[in-house]
Amino acid sequence: MTGVLDRVRGVQLSGLATVAMLVVAVAVNASLQPNFWDSYALTSNFATFVPLVAIAVGQTIVVLSGGLDLSLGAQVTLASVVAVRIVDGSLDRYPLAVAAALGVGLACGALNGLVVALLRLQPIVATFATSFVYSGLALVVLPTPGGSVPFEVTTAYRDSVLGVPVALLLIVALALLWLVLRRHRVMRHVYAVGGDADAAYASLVPVARTRVWAYVLGGLFAALSALAILANTGSGDPFVGNELTLASVAAVVIGGTALAGGRGGAGGSVIGAIVLALVANIIFFADVPTDYRQLVNGAVIILALALAGIPALQKRRAA
Amino acid sequence: MVLMPRPSRGWRAGAVAGTVVLLLAACSSDDGDGGGNGGGGGGDQPYTIGLSNGFVGSEWRTQMVDGLEAAFAEYEEEGIVDELVVESADTDVNGQIQQIRNLINRGVDAIIVNPNSETALDAVFREATGQGIEVFAIDQAVTSEDVTNVVIDQAEWARISAEWLAAQVGEGGNVVVVNGIAGHPANEMRWGAAEEVFTAAGVNVLTVADGNWDQATGQQVMTNLLATYPDVDGVWTQDGMAEGVFRAVDAAGRIGQITISGEARVGFMRLWNDARANGFQSIGVVNPPGGAVSALHMAVNVLDGQEFASGSIDGNTVTVPIPYTVDETTFDQYWGEAGGESDAYSLDGSLTRDEAAEFFE
Structure with a gap:
């Protein structure tokens, strides 16, 4: 019984650590x-x-399901170049472009899920390989940067409603989407499979199907990320999302989700992502010379990852 | 064992608390004083200037930043400017958008940008001008009408060396071309102009290959071209590759037979200097890193409230003249000035303050 209490306290602690990092960063x-x-x-x-x-x-x-998706950034790139090729500056075609981006994300996620769940390849290696497929396809779709997003979309993205930035509302919407998903049976299965796949199997949880779902949902959010990037830049670029992959893993860890799967949640990752972006801001405003910025950025992220891990360490000692 | 290892309430509380903090933060923003000292108009000296540069892999860019810092220091002594914020790193379009946002948030009065894209920064440029910041694009013109392009005429730049080469090989002469990167805006403008020159002069262009503005690639491409086209009289190339092209022609033992259009960089000029004894001639048109300095002069004038004279601006593009050309008659002079620099050094030039002032009413 005390073990359970420690466990609960540990999760709370890591949530607190993430929020504390956000407060300090702000x-x-x-x-x-x-x-x-x-x-x-x-x-x-x-x-x-x-x-x-x-x-x-x-x-x-994906991480909660016990996997890891190293192709998410490439999926963002592919979804964004497909969308920008379709929309090509016309507001009328924007809904079609959104649908296409979502379709690309879901399809990429499904492919990853099938490779991992059915062929049983290691997620890291399998998604690393598919990332080259997706970024290669992106280059075929849009060989050189170009295309344009309707002016109305880029303007609305920068607007604010009653003093609240639209972009903040989008972040709140993403968090709400997560909260809705979390109540769904599929996400409960994801937690179960990530926590202990054998036990989940014994409890009649469809393990393979749940894994596929996790990657499909990952692809869905990659597509949403692609749409945000397009609204932000207003133009397509065949390399635009690739740097996001490892940042997304860092955000997950800073957010307190265990890479082993089964424990954590996207609320922490949202904060983790914001902390990561704020760190880059802080380094700029602290007048770190440009040559040293990457170095300092890396060091601060290591520190943040370590801080996010401390509660887990204490928990282990207590148990 | 009763509890599933699911996220606890602490989690949700933490996430909600964070969101609320941010929401409050956002809403309180309207009470702010609308900050930013970018509000246009003349004479709010001293000015803060920002530089955004998204590529640091070449000596040319380093020279660009160093030259700007030196020119800035002069203005600083006079109290006309107070701070130069340099954002310079290898990055993609997304990263450069972030660079420019950082500069806007820093409250700069003008931004000088060497853009990574002709079109993809338009939205962030509008953010800058919306905050009353003047934006100047150098090296590469952008499509945004919110920005003043301060660039050399790339077509004119190419025409000078193409005309020289056409005169050297004569009508009916055969040339090969080592270009930069196909599809790159500067490459297209340059090659478009050079091709016209060759067509008009009756020079045969045997083939066009890409050397990626890189000496090693240029050398390899030229070696292949020499093997494929034995009857070459001349080669036209852009800057950043002429040294490689020279080495390829030299390795084939054909320096005396093939005319090479060169570049105004020290590495190539050193080879040129050594080969002059054997009658080798070439040409180097300066593509000045000092464009950033010219843009700084323009920025100060604009911030002082000056208007561009109607004849000096075409749409939103100000064309600054090509500083000078290194050829047989001027070689000794420029080699004497620049010979001590490192091989990667580009001969440079920029508008003086008085010359820049002449662009204004």
Whole structure:
């Protein structure tokens, strides 16, 4: 019984650690950047957060199922170039482009899920391989940067409603989508399979199908990330999402989700993604010379990952 | 064992608390003083200037940043400007959008940008001008009308060396071409102009290959071309590859027979200098990293409230003249000035403050 209590406390602790990191990051950023609370600074910051937040939610679902998707960034790229080729500056075709992006995300996720769940390849290797397929396809679809997103979409993305940036509303919408999903049977199965696949199997949870679902949902959020990127940049680029993959894994870990699967949630990952983006801001406003920024950025992320891991460490000692 | 290892309430509380903090933060923004000291108009000296550069892999870009810093220091001594915020890193379009947002949030008065894309930064440029910031694109013009392009005429740049080469090989002469990257806007503009020159002069272009603006690639491509086309009289190439092309022609032992259009960089000029004794001639048109300095002069004038004279701006593009060309008659002079620099150094030039002022009413 005490073991259970410790466990619960451990999860709470890691949630607290994530929120604490967010508070510290906001405080440091605000102190270094005098106009941090101005409407433009807030709007532009949130506009930067959305793509990473979306992909981090997707990665969380895959990780919770006991997997890892290293092709999510490539899926973002592929979905975004397909959408930009279809929309090509016309607002009329935007709904079609959104549907196509979502379709691409779901299809990529389904392929990953089939490879991992049915062929039983190691998720890291399998999704690393499919990432080349997806980024290769992206290059075929859009060989050089170009295309344009309707002016209305890029403008709306930067707008605010009653003083609240649209991008923030999008982040809230992503979080709500996660909360809805979490109540669904599929996500309960995902937690069960990620926690202990054999026990889940014994309890009549359809393990293979659940794994496929996790990757499909990951692809769905990758597509949402792609749409956010397009609204942010206003143009297509065949390499645009690739850097997001590892950032999404870092956001998941900072958010307190266990890479072993089964424990955690996307709420923490949302905050983790925001912390990651704020760290990049802080480094700029702290006047770190450009040559050193990557180095400092990496060091701070290691620190954040370590802080996110401390509660888990304490929990193990207690047990 | 009773509880499923599911996220606990603490989680949800944490996530909700974080969201609420951010929401409150967002809503309080309207009470702000609308900050940012970017609000246009003349004479709010000293000015803060931002530089956004999305590629650091070449000496040319390093020179660009160094030159800007030196010119900035002069203005700083006079109290006209106070801070230069440099955002320079290898990045993609997304990263450059972030660079520009950082500069906007830093409250700069003007941004000088060497853009990674002709079109993909338009939205963020509008954010900048919406905050009252003047934006100047250098090296590569952008499509956004919110931005003032301060660039050299790439077509004119190519025409000078193409005309020289056409005169050297004469009507009916055979040339091969080593271009930069097909599809790149600067490459298309340059090659479009050079091709016209060759057609008009009756010069046969045997083939066009890409050398990626890279010396090693240029050398390899030229070696292949020499093997494929034995009857070549000349080769037209862009900057960043002429040294490689020279080495390929030299390795084939054909320096005396094949005319090479060169570049105004020290590495190539060193080879040129050594080969001059054997009658080798070439040409190097300067593609100046100092474009950033010219843009700085323009930015200060615009921030002072000056208007561009109607004849000096075409749409939103200001064409700055090509500083000078290195050829047989001027070689000694420029080699004397630049010979001590490293091989990667590009001969440079920029508008003086007085010359820049002449672009304004």
